[in-house]
Amino acid sequence: MYIALIVFATFLFSIQFVFNDVYQRGEGANVVTAMLFSGLTGLAGCAMLVFTNADAFQYSFFSMALAFVSAAKNVLSAYLSIIVLSRANLSVFSLYSMLGGMLLPFAYAILFCGEPLTWQKCICTLLIMAALLIGLRGKETTAEEKKKQGSPLPWYLGVFVMNGLSGVFSTIHQRAGDIAVSASAYSLMERGWGLLIVIVVLFICRRMGQPITLKRPARSIGSSAGYGVITTFANLILLIALLHVDASIQYPIVTGGVIVLSLMWDWILGKKPNRYAVGAAAVSFGGLLFLTI
16 A cells, blocks of 8 residues: 555656746746745645644654754755756756665665665666666757766765755654654644745845846746645655655655656657667666565
């Protein structure tokens, strides 16, 4: 049952890019637009949690403190993404982001949570890493991207760590036992802290003379709300599943599943995937099969 929920959450992650793309095309990419996007998605996520979860108002100091650290990490990650995309290759950025999201929680679960390191998990992880590298070969690098690259390795590593810490913090919280609140309450804390941090950043930007406006308010608010609801719900599912499924199984499923589902969305949207994308999906799917053995 919980594996099915993880697969469903992965499906939600695979469609969130649609809402992000709509927002970015309408508003562009700078600090203010990134903070507005973070704030609006956080507000939508908070609203969903408040109206759909009766246990969203629990409290513990441990959960509140960890939620603050995670929220600060999320805001920093949003800003870092802007810096990276202004200096580096988008394809490599995605590679490091997905690798971090899989490998860091995988390693944390094995080294610090006592989860068993099986040959099936090792082969699955290696194949998904190979799938990401195969998919990268199929990405065309524009002349503009080549000019950006320079020496972006520190920025790539920053993306790797920031995205990977999301899974690590979730695993830490769900393994904390009685000192932790419910998954929905922790999610509400995290998004609430994120809103407060965004408000502070926007206040500073305003004091520096930057306008806090949206170019296309209706479309941008709608796309932000859609993104916020989908990602909040998907992450809530993963938090609940962590109580029953090893993190070293869950995060390879999410990463590998996104690769496979991205190919599916390309076909549905009428985009013809190249042979590298097909090969990456096939290798990723093969890796996921090893988790069923």
